[in-house]
Amino acid sequence: MKPTTLEFKPQERNIFFHVLTGCNLSCKHCYINPDQHGKEMVSRNTMETWLKLFYEPTKDTNVIFLGGEPTMHKDLAHGVKFARELGYATVTIDTNGYVFHDILERIEPHEAVISFSLDGPDAEVNDPIRGRGVFATCTAGIKKAVKKGFDVSLIYTVSSMNLAHLQRMPALLEELGVKRFFIQVIGIRGKSAATTERLQVTPDEWLTIIPQVAADAANRDIHVIYPKVFLDPNEPFVCAGQLAQNFFIFPNGRVYQCPLCEDFPLHTYDIKNNTLHRNSGLSEAQLFTLEIPEGCVMNKLLQPGNLEYLENGTVKHRISCCLLKQEMKL
Ligand code: SF4
Numbered sequence: 016m017k018p019t020t021l022e023f024k025p026q027e028r029n030i031f032f033h034v035l036t037g038c039n040l041s042c043k044h045c046y047i048n049p050d051q052h053g054k055e056m057v058s059r060n061t062m063e064t065w066l067k068l069f070y071e072p073t074k075d076t077n078v079i080f081l082g083g084e085p086t087m088h089k090d091l092a093h094g095v096k097f098a099r100e101l102g103y104a105t106v107t108i109d110t111n112g113y114v115f116h117d118i119l120e121r122i123e124p125h126e127a128v129i130s131f132s133l134d135g136p137d138a139e140v141n142d143p144i145r146g147r148g149v150f151a152t153c154t155a156g157i158k159k160a161v162k163k164g165f166d167v168s169l170i171y172t173v174s175s176m177n178l179a180h181l182q183r184m185p186a187l188l189e190e191l192g193v194k195r196f197f198i199q200v201i202g203i204r205g206k207s208a209a210t211t212e213r214l215q216v217t218p219d220e221w222l223t224i225i226p227q228v229a230a231d232a233a234n235r236d237i238h239v240i241y242p243k244v245f246l247d248p249n250e251p252f253v254c255a256g257q258l259a260q261n262f263f264i265f266p267n268g269r270v271y272q273c274p275l276c277e278d279f280p281l282h283t284y285d286i287k288n289n290t291l292h293r294n295s296g297l298s299e300a301q302l303f304t305l306e307i308p309e310g311c312v313m314n315k316l317l318q319p320g321n322l323e324y325l326e327n328g329t330v331k332h333r334i335s336c337c338l339l340k341q342e343m344k345l
Pocket residue numbers: 038039040041042044045046047082083084111
């Protein structure tokens with residue numbers, strides 16, 4: 016089975032709304048950086064106002080509620096319903112599995128997709144990364160959501176800590192009744208940027224193992240989506256910052272277009288007095304326009320360990336935009 020690349024859709028807007036930065040967990044690879052993203056939580060009023068600010072009725076606008084742990088926000092259920100009423104095409108909640116504030120009771124299955132993060136096929140692999148008891152709690156949350164009829168997906172962040180165990184995930188997903196599987200590659204930001212441990216996997220590991228596991232899951236009728244990471248020789252490089260409409264919103268008002276930039280004050284926009292202001296100084300928007308043989312500029316700046324060069328000095332694999340995905344499904 017071969018993957019299909021999901022091209023960026025200029026007519027689609029994706030709003031990644033971090034409604035708070037707090038979390039009950041302390042994952043080893045957490046991408047939240049309180050120095051950059053603050054420690055705030057948006058109010059119910061702000062949640063409504065910013066959902067209106069980013070809604071674009073002439074485009075398919077999707078919202079993904081994130082944190083921290085978004086279900087720790089007592090008004091998340093209200094935010095989901097408000098987004099649906101406004102007309103957002105899809106609403107997703109990304110959760111660590113603790114599903115606080117009875118969120119599964121307070122919204123209806125047709126109102127939101129629930130996306131669970133789990134980083135191992137058992138507690139022995141998952142819990143050293145995400146915390147003691149997290150595997151049991153998260154899988155209990157998944158079972159409850161599936162039983163209630165929610166559309167459930169699962170995100171597995173691949174790193175050197177759990178790559179060897181990815182192959183056991185398709186069987187677990189089948190057992191849990193999860194129909195969509197997002198394989199994510201670890202980003203070197205937040206806590207991952209601060210550790211001396213090498214968390215990235217090598218190009219050979221990624222290119223060998225991920226397609227095999229994806230095919231196994233797809234053959235079990237699970238829809239698999241994973242980042243392209245390494246471009247094929249004749250594949251064009253495209254930066255989502257130039258072509259797509261993605262907004263990563265933080266409760267301190269920063270709005271990024273590229274998740275790799277989130278560790279730095281390089282955000283394109285700020286929300287001030289509930290209005291979107293484009294920053295006039297140096298921002299990620301200037302970096303998006305730079306063309307280099309290695310592909311993604313931010314990857315070269317932040318994650319040069321992803322790059323390998325041939326003897327003649329040319330790059331072995333160009334790195335795609337981190338937002339370029341591939342899918343496999345029956
Ligand atoms: S669940 Fe998410 S926000 Fe919470 S610590 Fe883990 S990675 Fe960070």
